[in-house]
Amino acid sequence: MTGRRATTTLGTLLRLAWRTDRKAGLVLAVFLLSGAVSHGLVGVFLREVADAATSGRPPQAVVWAVAAGFALAAGVALGRAELALMQELAERMGLAVQEEILTLTSGVPTIEHLERPVYLDRLRTLREESWQLYFAVWALALVVEHAAQIGLGVALMAAVHPLLPLLLGGAVLPSLLVRRRAARHLDAAAERTAESARLEQHLSEMVTGAESAKEVRLSGAGPALGGMAVRRWEEVSDVQGRAGVRAGLVTFAGSATFLAGYVGALGLTAGQGSATAGDVVLVATVGVQFVTQASRLAFHLGSVTAGLRAAARLAWLRAYAQEPAPAEEPASARQPAPPEDGHSPSRLPGRLAGGISLHGVSFTYPGTTRQVLHDLDLRMPAGATVALVGAHGSGKTTLAKLLCALYHPDRGEIRADGIPLHRLTPQAWRRRVSAVFQDLARFELTAAETVGVGDLPRLGDRRAVESALTGAGATSLIARLPDGLSTELGDTFERGHRPSGGQWQQLALARASMRRDPLLLVLDEPTASLDAPAESAVFARYAEAARRHPGAVTLLITHRFPTVRTADLIVVLDAGRVVQQGTHADLIARPGPYAELYAIQREAFT
Ligand SMILES: Nc1ncnc2c1ncn2[C@@H]1O[C@H](COP(=O)(O)OP(=O)(O)OP(=O)(O)O)[C@@H](O)[C@H]1O
Numbered sequence: 002m003t004g005r006r007a008t009t010t011l012g013t014l015l016r017l018a019w020r021t022d023r024k025a026g027l028v029l030a031v032f033l034l035s036g037a038v039s040h041g042l043v044g045v046f047l048r049e050v051a052d053a054a055t056s057g058r059p060p061q062a063v064v065w066a067v068a069a070g071f072a073l074a075a076g077v078a079l080g081r082a083e084l085a086l087m088q089e090l091a092e093r094m095g096l097a098v099q100e101e102i103l104t105l106t107s108g109v110p111t112i113e114h115l116e117r118p119v120y121l122d123r124l125r126t127l128r129e130e131s132w133q134l135y136f137a138v139w140a141l142a143l144v145v146e147h148a149a150q151i152g153l154g155v156a157l158m159a160a161v162h163p164l165l166p167l168l169l170g171g172a173v174l175p176s177l178l179v180r181r182r183a184a185r186h187l188d189a190a191a192e193r194t195a196e197s198a199r200l201e202q203h204l205s206e207m208v209t210g211a212e213s214a215k216e217v218r219l220s221g222a223g224p225a226l227g228g229m230a231v232r233r234w235e236e237v238s239d240v241q242g243r244a245g246v247r248a249g250l251v252t253f254a255g256s257a258t259f260l261a262g263y264v265g266a267l268g269l270t271a272g273q274g275s276a277t278a279g280d281v282v283l284v285a286t287v288g289v290q291f292v293t294q295a296s297r298l299a300f301h302l303g304s305v306t307a308g309l310r311a312a313a314r315l316a317w318l319r320a321y322a323q324e325p326a327p328a329e330e331p332a333s334a335r336q337p338a339p340p341e342d343g344h345s346p347s348r349l350p351g352r353l354a355g356g357i358s359l360h361g362v363s364f365t366y367p368g369t370t371r372q373v374l375h376d377l378d379l380r381m382p383a384g385a386t387v388a389l390v391g392a393h394g395s396g397k398t399t400l401a402k403l404l405c406a407l408y409h410p411d412r413g414e415i416r417a418d419g420i421p422l423h424r425l426t427p428q429a430w431r432r433r434v435s436a437v438f439q440d441l442a443r444f445e446l447t448a449a450e451t452v453g454v455g456d457l458p459r460l461g462d463r464r465a466v467e468s469a470l471t472g473a474g475a476t477s478l479i480a481r482l483p484d485g486l487s488t489e490l491g492d493t494f495e496r497g498h499r500p501s502g503g504q505w506q507q508l509a510l511a512r513a514s515m516r517r518d519p520l521l522l523v524l525d526e527p528t529a530s531l532d533a534p535a536e537s538a539v540f541a542r543y544a545e546a547a548r549r550h551p552g553a554v555t556l557l558i559t560h561r562f563p564t565v566r567t568a569d570l571i572v573v574l575d576a577g578r579v580v581q582q583g584t585h586a587d588l589i590a591r592p593g594p595y596a597e598l599y600a601i602q603r604e605a606f607t
Pocket of ligand 1: 369373391392393394395397398399400
C-alpha cells in the first residue's frame with residue numbers, strides 16, 4: 002500500500018468509526034487514556050512501596066501499596082469496560098458496513114462482477130473481515146496508548162540507568178518486526194489457497210444443500226463429492242498450517258530476543274551499586290509491562306494492518322460500484338454508428354415507435370478471452386414477438402443479458418428507437434425492461450411480495466399484483482395457496498409453502514408482468530417446467546398482449562418449436578452469429594439450420 006493510499010484508507014476507517022457512535026467513541030477514548038495512566042502509575046507506586054519499606058517507613062509503604070492496588074484495579078476495570086464497549090461498537094459498525102456492502106453490490110449496474118471469482122473472493126473476504134474495521138480504529142488508539150506507556154516506562158528506566166531503555170528497546174524492535182512478517186506469511190497462504198477454499202465450499206454445499214440433494218442422492222455421489230471437498234480442505238489446511246508454523250517460529254524468535262533483553266536489564270540494574278531495592282522492583286515491573294505492552298502493541302499493529310486492508314477493500318468496492326457516467330465512457334470501447342434519426346435524445350419514449358436494433362455487437366465475457374457474440378446486426382420491430390433459437394451455448398441468454406444492459410457490448414451498440422443504450426444509465430433503461438430468466442430468482446417472501454417486487458413502487462398494491470397474476474395466467478395458483486396472496490413461500494419460513502418448479506416460474510412470469518410500460522419484455526425459457534401446450538398458452542397470452550400494446554418488443558427464448566413458430570420474427574443464432582432470420586413460413590421454406598432443427602423436433606414428437 003502506498004503512503005497516499007494508506008492515508009486515504011485510514012481516513013475511510015476513521016470516518017466509519019466516527020459515524021458509528023460519536024458519544025460512545027469519546028467515552029472509549031477517555032477510558033483508554035485513564036487506563037494508560039493507571040497502568041503507568043503501578044510501577045511508580047510499587048517503587049515507593051519498596052523504598053519506604055527498606056528505609057523503615059512502613060505506614061508510607063502501606064499507603065503506596067494501597068495506591069498501587071487501586072491503580073492496578075482501575076487499569077483492569079477500565080480494560081474490561083473498554084473491551085465491552087469496543088465489542089458493542091464493533092458489532093454496530095460491522096452491521097453498518099455489511100449493509101453498505103449489500104447496497105453497493107446490488108447497486109453495481111452490470112452483473113459481470115457476480116460471475117467473476119476474483120470479485121467474489123474479494124467480496125467474501127470483505128464481508129468476513131468487516132468486523133475488523135472497527136477494532137482497527139481502536140487498535141490504532143491502543144497502539145498509541147501502548148506507545149505512550151512504553152514511552153513512560155522508557156523515561157522511568159532511563160532515570161535508573163541510561164542504558165536500560167536501549168537494552169529493552171533494542172529487544173522490542175525485532176519482536177515488532179517479526180510480527181508483521183508472520184502476518185504476511187499467513188496472508189500469502191490465505192491468498193494462495195483462495196481457489197481451493199472456494200471449491201471446498203462449493204463441494205460441501207453440493208453435498209449438504211437442498212437444491213442438489215436429489216441428484217446427489219440418486220447418483221450416490223455424496224461420498225465422492227465429500228471426499229473431493231475433504232481433499233481440497235486438506236490442501237488448504239496444509240498450506241495454511243505450514244504458514245502458521247513459519248509464523249509461529251518467527252514470532253518465537255522475536256519473543257526470545259525480548260526475553261534476553263529483559264534478563265540483561267535486570268542484571269544491569271542489580272549490578273549497579275547505586276540502585277535501590279525500589280529501582281530493581283521498578284525495572285522488574287516496568288520490564289514485564291514492557292513485554293506485555295510490546296506484544297500488545299505488535300498485536301494491535303496487526304489489527305490495524307488487517308483493518309486497513311479491509312478498509313482498502315471497502316474503498317475498492319465503493320469505487321467499483323461508482324458507475325462512470327455514460328458520456329465519460331471511453332469512445333474506444335465502442336464503435337458507435339450514427340443514430341437512425343440523426344440526433345440522440347436522452348429520454349426514453351413512453352412506447353417504442355421503431356423498435357430495438359443491434360449494430361455490429363460483439364461481446365466477450367470479462368475475464369475470459371473467447372468471444373461469445375460476433376458482430377451482430379439485428380432489427381426487432383416495436384410490437385413484435387421475436388423468438389431467439391439456436392443450439393445450447395449459441396449465445397441466446399448472453400444476447401438477452403446485453404439487451405437488459407446487464408453487460409455492455411465490447412463493440413457495436415444497441416439502440417432503442419435510435420437511442421444508443423450506452424448513452425443512458427443502465428438503471429434508466431432497466432426501469433423499462435421486464436424479464437424472466439431460466440435461472441429465475443426465488444424470492445422467499447409472501448406470494449404478494451414475490452410478485453410485487455417486479456415493480457417496487459407498487460410492491461404493496463394488491464390490485465396491481467392481482468392483475469399481474471392474471472396477465473401471467475397464474476390466478477389459479479394463488480387460489481390454491483392456503484392463505485392466498487398472504488401465503489409465505491419457501492423453506493425460510495417455518496410453515497412456508499413450497500411452490501413447485503413450475504409454480505415458481507408462474508410467479509416469476511407474474512413478477513415480470515408488474516411493470517406497466519416496459520419497452521422490452523424478455524422471456525428466457527421461463528416455462529421450461531411447463532408442458533409444451535401450457536408453454537404455448539403462456540406465450541400466446543404474451544403475444545396477444547404485445548399485439549394489444551404494440552409499443553414494446555417481446556423477446557422469447559425457447560427450444561420448443563410449437564411456441565417458436567408463433568413468433569413474428571425468428572432469429573437463429575449459431576456460435577454467437579445470426580445465421581438466419583424471418584418468419585416461420587420463410588425459414589421453413591428454405592434449407593438451413595432452422596428447417597433442420599424443426600425437422601428434428603417434429604420427428605421426435607411424431
Ligand atoms: N458468465 C459467463 N462467463 C463466461 N462465459 C460464459 C458465461 N455465461 C455464458 N458463457 C459462455 O457463453 C456462451 C453462450 O452462453 P449462453 O448462456 O448465452 O448460451 P445459450 O444459447 O443461452 O445456451 P442454452 O440454450 O444452453 O441456455 C457459452 O459458451 C457459455 O459457456
